[in-house]
Amino acid sequence: MKYTYWLSGVAAFALFLSGCEKNDNPPKETDYSQGIYIVNEGSFQSNNGSISYYDPLEGLIINGIFEAANGRALGDVVQSFATVGDTTGFIVVNGSAKLEVIDLRTFKSIVEPIPVDYPRYFLPVESDRGYLTGGSLGGYIYHIDLKTFEIKDSIEVGKGPENMAQLYDMVFVANSGGWDIDSTIHKIHTLEDRITDTLYVGKAPVDLVFDGSENLWVYCKGQAVYNWDPPYELISETDALMQKIDIWHGNVIWESAVGKAGDYTATPPRIAASADGESIYYLRPDGVYKMDAANPAVPDTPIITGSFYGMDVNPDDGNIYVFEASFTGNGTMKIFNESGTLLSEGTVGIAPNGAVFH
Numbered sequence: 001m002k003y004t005y006w007l008s009g010v011a012a013f014a015l016f017l018s019g020c021e022k023n024d025n026p027p028k029e030t031d032y033s034q035g036i037y038i039v040n041e042g043s044f045q046s047n048n049g050s051i052s053y054y055d056p057l058e059g060l061i062i063n064g065i066f067e068a069a070n071g072r073a074l075g076d077v078v079q080s081f082a083t084v085g086d087t088t089g090f091i092v093v094n095g096s097a098k099l100e101v102i103d104l105r106t107f108k109s110i111v112e113p114i115p116v117d118y119p120r121y122f123l124p125v126e127s128d129r130g131y132l133t134g135g136s137l138g139g140y141i142y143h144i145d146l147k148t149f150e151i152k153d154s155i156e157v158g159k160g161p162e163n164m165a166q167l168y169d170m171v172f173v174a175n176s177g178g179w180d181i182d183s184t185i186h187k188i189h190t191l192e193d194r195i196t197d198t199l200y201v202g203k204a205p206v207d208l209v210f211d212g213s214e215n216l217w218v219y220c221k222g223q224a225v226y227n228w229d230p231p232y233e234l235i236s237e238t239d240a241l242m243q244k245i246d247i248w249h250g251n252v253i254w255e256s257a258v259g260k261a262g263d264y265t266a267t268p269p270r271i272a273a274s275a276d277g278e279s280i281y282y283l284r285p286d287g288v289y290k291m292d293a294a295n296p297a298v299p300d301t302p303i304i305t306g307s308f309y310g311m312d313v314n315p316d317d318g319n320i321y322v323f324e325a326s327f328t329g330n331g332t333m334k335i336f337n338e339s340g341t342l343l344s345e346g347t348v349g350i351a352p353n354g355a356v357f358h
Contacts, residue, residue, distance in 0.1 A: 049075055129143055
């Protein structure tokens with residue numbers, strides 16, 4: 001069943017609370033091919049991960065669109081989502097160990113789910129293929145054929161590969177270590193499907209993004225060691241690092257600690273560039289921070305204060321999307337402008353972790 005919500009806006013006098021349910025059965029002719037998609041992980045081992053659809057022109061949020069279109073649950077721990085062209089979407093479902101391929105217009109599955117061990121992120125890299133990171137220890141980049149929707153090959157990378165960033169015919173893969181530890185970024189040549197360089201960074205690189213000057217920013221959450229026995233006390237930890245890398249020479253040109261590894265037990269390290277590429281945003285347990293990409297300095301306070309489980313920036317208007325997560329009930333999406341002013345908010349699915357703009 002789909003649930004429809006209206007996004008509440010900020011007026012001069014009041015912020016109206018969102019979550020007002022309008023209609024359990026939106027029109028069947030809804031076309032989802034243009035808009036914003038919210039990734040909702042769901043509760044671990046509860047098989048209730050989902051995708052929400054947000055139409056910014058109408059201020060309308062529709063939750064549970066995959067379930068409504070296919071008559072079945074999407075799965076356990078929806079990790080990420082990506083679009084290819086105008087009509088195809090790829091949903092990475094980590095806990096269910098699969099990649100779902102859907103028609104963006106209807107959100108109906110196109111083929112049977114593709115089984116993958118511990119999948120994380122999908123990235124279309126050429127017109128005929130995409131890359132999918134997978135593996136909690138030994139890691140791989142799986143080559144997905146975009147015509148047959150089959151795994152054609154794989155590239156062995158570091159441990160626990162996470163997010164990827166592409167520039168021209170180069171893809172950079174963050175090897176986080178997964179259930180172990182890693183400190184590398186692998187550079188892959190997309191025309192040759194092979195690793196051409198290895199960059200050595202801080203411990204547990206998780207997220208990465210390019211700024212407007214083609215510098216690669218890497219968010220390393222650091223290594224935290226806990227006692228295996230209750231109450232699982234923190235034994236040791238390293239710094240969480242933000243690093244700016246000159247990819248043409250392979251060297252770190254700026255870095256700074258932005259906290260400690262133990263800070264990220266409940267807040268995933270997320271990084272994004274502004275629409276013009278001149279600012280870098282990153283998420284910490286107390287909110288969203290903003291730095292100048294050309295002259296970086298770690299700010300003392302966040303521009304958006306709060307406890308969030310995800311963050312993304314709309315490349316069209318520069319608005320910042322953050323997500324408050326509950327693992328037992330619906331979460332909240334909040335939209336801020338570049339100055340950190342709240343514009344609107346609305347109800348999404350369980351444990352939202354990010355947005356995809358299409």
